[in-house]
Amino acid sequence: MEIEEFVEKYYVERQHTNSLKWDLLEERFGQADLLPLWVADMDFKVSQAITKILKDRILHGVYGYTFAGKSYYQAYNNWMETYFSFPIKEEWVRFSTGVVQAIYHLLYTFTDENDSVIIQTPVYYPFSDAVKDTNRRLVNVDLVNNDGYFTIDFERFEQAIIDQSVKLYIHCSPHNPVGRVWTEEEQANLFAICQKHNVLIISDEIHQDFTFEREHIPAANVSEGVHRPRVITVNSASKSFNIAGLTHCNIVITDDELRQKYDDFANSMIKTEANIMGLFATEAAYVDGMDWIDSLKNVIFNNYEIVRDYFTKFAPEITVSPLEGTYLVFVDLRKVVKSDEMVEFIQEKCGLAVDYGEWFGEGYEGFIRLNLATKPENIEKAVQTIVEQLG
Numbered sequence: 001m002e003i004e005e006f007v008e009k010y011y012v013e014r015q016h017t018n019s020l021k022w023d024l025l026e027e028r029f030g031q032a033d034l035l036p037l038w039v040a041d042m043d044f045k046v047s048q049a050i051t052k053i054l055k056d057r058i059l060h061g062v063y064g065y066t067f068a069g070k071s072y073y074q075a076y077n078n079w080m081e082t083y084f085s086f087p088i089k090e091e092w093v094r095f096s097t098g099v100v101q102a103i104y105h106l107l108y109t110f111t112d113e114n115d116s117v118i119i120q121t122p123v124y125y126p127f128s129d130a131v132k133d134t135n136r137r138l139v140n141v142d143l144v145n146n147d148g149y150f151t152i153d154f155e156r157f158e159q160a161i162i163d164q165s166v167k168l169y170i171h172c173s174p175h176n177p178v179g180r181v182w183t184e185e186e187q188a189n190l191f192a193i194c195q196k197h198n199v200l201i202i203s204d205e206i207h208q209d210f211t212f213e214r215e216h217i218p219a220a221n222v223s224e225g226v227h228r229p230r231v232i233t234v235n236s237a238s239k240s241f242n243i244a245g246l247t248h249c250n251i252v253i254t255d256d257e258l259r260q261k262y263d264d265f266a267n268s269m270i271k272t273e274a275n276i277m278g279l280f281a282t283e284a285a286y287v288d289g290m291d292w293i294d295s296l297k298n299v300i301f302n303n304y305e306i307v308r309d310y311f312t313k314f315a316p317e318i319t320v321s322p323l324e325g326t327y328l329v330f331v332d333l334r335k336v337v338k339s340d341e342m343v344e345f346i347q348e349k350c351g352l353a354v355d356y357g358e359w360f361g362e363g364y365e366g367f368i369r370l371n372l373a374t375k376p377e378n379i380e381k382a383v384q385t386i387v388e389q390l391g
Ligand SMILES: Cc1ncc(COP(=O)(O)O)c(C=O)c1O
Pocket: 040, 097, 098, 099, 100, 101, 124, 172, 176, 204, 206, 207, 236, 238, 239, 244, 249
């Protein structure tokens, strides 16, 4: 589908719909009249297949306890096998109400208090919150910033693991906010280090379906799957299909012993059943959602090009990280706005709500993350205003 056609068909005005992104601006930013390009959900309606399945359930009129049927596992397995060459056995799968919640539970299961957990910053901030909130020790290693293109510092990663006796690594793949889709080689090097030092891997692959530059390689498949037993994959349809409010995600644990350990934890701590709408919407997404994603990817990449090209032309001192994956773009404003004036510039002068760089790790003041999952008009307005306000 063409970009204009997709936007016409799926874009929705979300004010006054209990949207966190649009309706909590006053609470989160102290100002209600901002154009929200922050939290990662989309301003687009879900695919018709998802609408249909949910509508059918609504009309059925009973929302009692439920379970994932064979067709759920089949759809999930097909999706993972077809697009990521990672067939999923039903017995490997557990559910959670969200990837963030799953990470908390996995930290409780597989680490003890004061154990060290490593992350690569800048990274999705609930990773560091989860480590701190569970009383684990946070070990940050910065990615290397090569003029906006972020890469891994393997030496520092390994040294930090040795120095801090790290037990677990939280991998973000594709990586929010820097937009990288990790190569096979990068992941092979990372995981070889983890293996050498017996570090368990939680791989957050929630952005797996949004890649532009190269294909996403699941951590479980790296180096012909040699690390699979020590990789716990967490993914969901929530980001890709805009169903985060339905609170459902998959946890894939292929190793029997680790899975037993997780089940023991879950039996003592987690007593929620799956969300009926989340299950059904996820199944519908995985049955035949790729056409919808492909059309949406055109919209997202076009929005990225608007940001990149506008700044290249009118404010070349701004660095835009290349968008290999996700629908979030990391922008470096350090050469044009002083860090301590950033909030005033972005909110008061430009009227925007964004994620600020320092939320993703210490030292990233001066960066912002823009959410591209909206109509091009909003993105044009944002970049034009930024350039105008720079004067
Ligand atoms: C890397 C990453 N993980 C997890 C999440 C949130 O997942 P959930 O809503 O399932 O907790 C996000 C949301 O932006 C994300 O970017």
